[in-house]
Amino acid sequence: MEGTLLSAIDEIAFEVPPGRFATLFGPSGCGKTTTLRIILGLDTDFSGHVHLPDENGRIAAVFQEPRLLPWRTVEENVRLALPSALEGKDLDALFETLGLGEMRGRYPGELSLGLARRVALARAFATEPSLILLDEPFVSLDEETATRLRALLTQVWSARPTTALMVTHNLREAVELSDRIVFLTERPSRVRGVAEIDTPRAERDAEWREATVAAVAERFVGGAAG
Numbered sequence: 001m002e003g004t005l006l007s008a009i010d011e012i013a014f015e016v017p018p019g020r021f022a023t024l025f026g027p028s029g030c031g032k033t034t035t036l037r038i039i040l041g042l043d044t045d046f047s048g049h050v051h052l053p054d055e056n057g058r059i060a061a062v063f064q065e066p067r068l069l070p071w072r073t074v075e076e077n078v079r080l081a082l083p084s085a086l087e088g089k090d091l092d093a094l095f096e097t098l099g100l101g102e103m104r105g106r107y108p109g110e111l112s113l114g115l116a117r118r119v120a121l122a123r124a125f126a127t128e129p130s131l132i133l134l135d136e137p138f139v140s141l142d143e144e145t146a147t148r149l150r151a152l153l154t155q156v157w158s159a160r161p162t163t164a165l166m167v168t169h170n171l172r173e174a175v176e177l178s179d180r181i182v183f184l185t186e187r188p189s190r191v192r193g194v195a196e197i198d199t200p201r202a203e204r205d206a207e208w209r210e211a212t213v214a215a216v217a218e219r220f221v222g223g224a225a226g
Helices: 032-040 074-079 092-097 113-126 143-159 171-177 206-220
Strands: 009-011 021-025 059-062 131-135 163-168 180-184 189-196
Touching (some): 021 032, 021 171, 032 059, 032 163, 059 113, 074 113, 092 143, 113 143, 163 171, 171 206, 189 206
Parallel strands (some): 009 189, 021 163, 021 180, 059 131, 131 163
Antiparallel strands (some): 180 189
16 A cells, blocks of 8 residues: 655745854644755755755764764764764864763763763764754753753854754744744745844843743744744
């Protein structure tokens, strides 16, 4: 019995300026992850065009699951992703920024989910990508751990800004991290609207964040902060 074809995306067109951080936000099943898969070249069943920030640059991805090799140490997992041009790269600063300095010789089975997610971030940033894609990198974490990891992500990304595109269901997370939020409709998705976040990250305190979330939600998602 042949399966029914499902159209996840209708028409999506958006851009992310070089060196900026953008987020795709929309309801479950609206095609956010499919969009990332298209950019990664994992899904080719579509018509359209993808223009990368650097056609010859590296693309790094951080998935919902850390996907670490259990028989490799933390440092080995990170170094396995390095291209030959970066072989032997000094990773001290990156590990220290992400709080992994004392974890380099440990194995994934010894790590909490939060620490494993840090290793996944280290692996992605270590490759010095021209584009980094993040598919709900903090999903299923408790809010305290997620908040800490968002701060670490901001810190390591700010040290070497690269074009970034993240998928999330958490509007507060999108507002905290992003320069631009692309809102999608229900499946098959279209772009509902785009919110620009111009406030410097250093000024995005709790009061600003709650006010911005409320304003953005009212305009783009019918008042639901998500």
